Amino acid sequence: MLNIGSLKIKMPAIQAALSGFSDRPMRVVARRYGAEFAMAEVVLDEFVTRTGKLRDRLFRIGEDDHPIGGQLMGSRPEQFGEAASDLVEGGYDLVDINFGCPVKKVLGRCRGGFLLSEPENALAIVKSVINAVGGRRPVTLKMRRGFDDSADSERNFFAILDGAFSLGAAAVTVHGRTVKQRYIGPSNWEFLARVKRHVGARTILGSGDLFTASAVVRMMGETGVDGVTVARGAIGNPFIFRECRALLEGCPIAPPSVAEQREAIEFHFAETLRLYDSVRAGAIFRKFGIAYADLHPLRADVRQAFIDTKDTESLRGVLDLWYDDRREWPAVTPREGLRDLIAAGAVLPVGAGL
Numbered sequence: 001m002l003n004i005g006s007l008k009i010k011m012p013a014i015q016a017a018l019s020g021f022s023d024r025p026m027r028v029v030a031r032r033y034g035a036e037f038a039m040a041e042v043v044l045d046e047f048v049t050r051t052g053k054l055r056d057r058l059f060r061i062g063e064d065d066h067p068i069g070g071q072l073m074g075s076r077p078e079q080f081g082e083a084a085s086d087l088v089e090g091g092y093d094l095v096d097i098n099f100g101c102p103v104k105k106v107l108g109r110c111r112g113g114f115l116l117s118e119p120e121n122a123l124a125i126v127k128s129v130i131n132a133v134g135g136r137r138p139v140t141l142k143m144r145r146g147f148d149d150s151a152d153s154e155r156n157f158f159a160i161l162d163g164a165f166s167l168g169a170a171a172v173t174v175h176g177r178t179v180k181q182r183y184i185g186p187s188n189w190e191f192l193a194r195v196k197r198h199v200g201a202r203t204i205l206g207s208g209d210l211f212t213a214s215a216v217v218r219m220m221g222e223t224g225v226d227g228v229t230v231a232r233g234a235i236g237n238p239f240i241f242r243e244c245r246a247l248l249e250g251c252p253i254a255p256p257s258v259a260e261q262r263e264a265i266e267f268h269f270a271e272t273l274r275l276y277d278s279v280r281a282g283a284i285f286r287k288f289g290i291a292y293a294d295l296h297p298l299r300a301d302v303r304q305a306f307i308d309t310k311d312t313e314s315l316r317g318v319l320d321l322w323y324d325d326r327r328e329w330p331a332v333t334p335r336e337g338l339r340d341l342i343a344a345g346a347v348l349p350v351g352a353g354l
Contacts, residue, residue, distance in 0.1 A: 002227040005138025005170030011036040012227030013216050013244040015234050017071035025271035034241030037067050042098050045074035045083035059090040069094035075110045077124040081132035088137050100144045102182040113179030117147045119156045123163040130168045138170035145191045148180040171203035173229050192223040205229050213243035236291025255332040262323035282312040297330040
């Protein structure tokens, strides 16, 4: 059981907040294949409080999309607090604070991972959010292991970590790379183990290089973290949650058949068409299709087919051609070797740069 404040979660692998990816369609397909808790896309605090289409979409949460967490990014404590209160009133089950985003544009505006270099402002944000939420929902943080590899950066990390728990944070997710590292090189799981030993019974979730269910189980075993958040490893692979559940229960796992892949893709695509207009749905789903191709036995051909799609009709054509259950396909094999290379930075992940 993963305890995050008042939330009691039986499946300790959570779908992470992913900018541009973890919208409602991605969340509901992840839940269909085993995820119990899912995070919405990270959103700027000012967009939560500003009337408009984005705010309206943020608060269209279905009954089938709980428990759900909302992740906020910004730089001003008072605006963070106002947005956090709105998320609670809008139906979110948890409020998460992003102190980990390594994107240059975000850092340049003193948001995300930049705040790891400003512990006083970071803790002012945590205090503002906790006060605004007022115990109605758990408040959590997402952090990287520091802004860089310096001793000052590590001191800042632990100052924010300890301060956040003292203020009442329910859990902290720690990614094993620094902000400067971005996604280059391996995630430092030894640091995650240090953090967990440091906080004792408090809840820590691990993040970084979780591209397979076996990696999830290995991280939990090697570091002692209470749970994990699966980010890039869940894009185009909702089956990872089903596989995590099986491994944690001591059951064997098998890669999804081509027929199972088609079922997941069709469901995901139908949910995308329900949320967006046809033109936008086609553009949004294309990047998911490229990622789904990684599971297909003819990965390279299917990946190129998704890359070449221009609209919703051509996406349907890819399904009819490459996921035809009347054809005999080569056996689907686990992508463990490829994922390990991705995690090590030796090759780019499918859809990298999208």
